[in-house]
Amino acid sequence: MDEPESMGGTNIGPAPFSLIAAALGACTNMTLRMYADLKQLPLDEVDTEVTHSPSAEGHHFQRIITLTGALTDTQKQRLLEIANKCPVHQLLVSGAAVTSELSGEVA
Numbered sequence: 310m311d312e313p314e315s316m317g318g319t320n321i322g323p324a325p326f327s328l329i330a331a332a333l334g335a336c337t338n339m340t341l342r343m344y345a346d347l348k349q350l351p352l353d354e355v356d357t358e359v360t361h362s363p364s365a366e367g368h369h370f371q372r373i374i375t376l377t378g379a380l381t382d383t384q385k386q387r388l389l390e391i392a393n394k395c396p397v398h399q400l401l402v403s404g405a406a407v408t409s410e411l412s413g414e415v416a
Contacts (some may be wrong), residue, residue: 333370341392
């Protein structure tokens with residue numbers, strides 16, 4: 310893990326939000342592949358590029374999904390709907406409760 314030099318890091322390793330973006334892309338690809346296989350859709354390849362943009366209002370992740378195969382427009386639209394059902398997407402849009410505690414004994 311690292312941060313860009315502008316944030317005091319060395320920019321050698323991935324930043325935490327880069328890992329979240331990678332998880333969203335991988336989850337999207339897996340979700341679409343599983344759905345296409347289940348429904349026997351002619352999806353040859355799926356590729357998802359995710360970008361992260363922080364701002365004062367919050368964080369924004371954008372997915373650009375490329376579908377390769379002899380898919381109809383209706384099938385492509387359905388796959389776009391299914392992309393929004395990927396577990397990482399659902400977690401990001403709904404939020405998650407996070408608890409923290411120290412390990413071991415605290416004096």
